[in-house]
Amino acid sequence: MEGTFIRPRMDLSEMTPEKEEAPTKEILEEGEGTVWSSLKKTLVIITTTSVVLLAMRNTVTYHLQHFWGASGNFWQHQWDKILDLCGHDQFVLIVYGPVIVSYLVYWGVGSLFILVDLTSLHKFTKKYKMQPHTNEPLALREVLKTFVVVSFNQIFVGIPSLVPGYWIMQARGYDRSPQLPTFHWVLFELVTCIIAIEFGFYYAHRLIHHRSLYKHIHKIHHEWQSPIAISALYVHPAEYILATVVPIMLGPIILGSHPATVFLWCALATMNTLNAHCGYHLPFFPSPEAHDFHHLKFNQCYGVLGILDHLHGTNKTFRASTNYARHHTFLTLTPPRKMFPDVDPDAKTIKGKSC
Secondary structure, eight states: TEEEEEEOOOOOTTTTOOOOOOOOOOHHHHHHHHHHHHHHHHHHHHHHHHHHHHHHHHHHHHHHHHHOOSSOOOOHHHHHHHHHHHTTOOIIIIIIIIHHHHHHHHHHHHHHHHHHSSSTHHHHHHGGGGOOOOOSSSOHHHHHHHHHHHHIEEEEEEEHHHHHHHHHHHHHHOOOOSSOOOOOHHHHHHHHHHHHHHHHHHHHHHHHHHHHHHHHGGGOEEEEEEEEOGGGGGGGHHHHIIIIIIHHHHHHHTTTTHHHHHHHHHHHHHHHHHHHHBBOOOOOOOOOHHHHHHHSSSSOOOSSSSHHHHHHHHTTHTTTTTTHOOOOOOOSOOOOOSSOOOOTTTOOOOOOOOO
């Protein structure tokens, strides 16, 4: 294709992250000045989500009760069914529950993205791709390989790694009530979990980018330089524990959360990582520009919210790029790349590498 530069196939055995320089005083001062902007964006997202969830909760409950004659509180009724199904076994709820919820959400939502990537639907969504002309076509062989690796992590690594979490929850104490927590308390816990995962994931992610660990652990995840949704958990088992299970469970362990809150949090965290890796900046969806930029540049944008990236100066290159101008949730069907085209008129489209 004219005007398109295809990056040569890289030797993964030699792929190592670029040397990171210690953040200068100027970078840190700039980070301190922009962290409030990141915090404001986070607060807007949390507030908007809270209002929508509250409205949906009341509306859905009302209609289900009115039209289908559901007795009592709809959500409590569903939770009672889950408790009966597992025999009120707390081990099943804490260990198997999050795995089942995450697995169903991951492959339910992930399958929709794969359907788009592998079918003619792609021609309608390709205008929203953050790395144009990549994974075209998407090889079915690579999809199947990713499915095997991810499923292994979720089942054979995820379940054993949650057992220590169960022991910690038991020792710490947590809400075992058969009654669901109040809606407002759940919102507070979700906000706390979001903050906890920012800290847990950022520092775990920085750690596995260290030269001594990258080539042994994190390199497999960066085989997808232009990621797709289901490549989110295409990782080494050690990384799955350190950078996925631990950061997600950090908040619930600190708070002693109700198992139902853990289920909800796992579902939300799973949807977020799928969106971050999907390769598309879709209208009305949270911007995945930062993490997509991380896959492209390797040593930028390690966090979830971007707060710690601001503080540590690990998004300096990102903030200087056009990608940062596109880093918003857009309420329009106009593609972000059309609203904010590449500034350099001689810019090349770099073809990302898939597996």
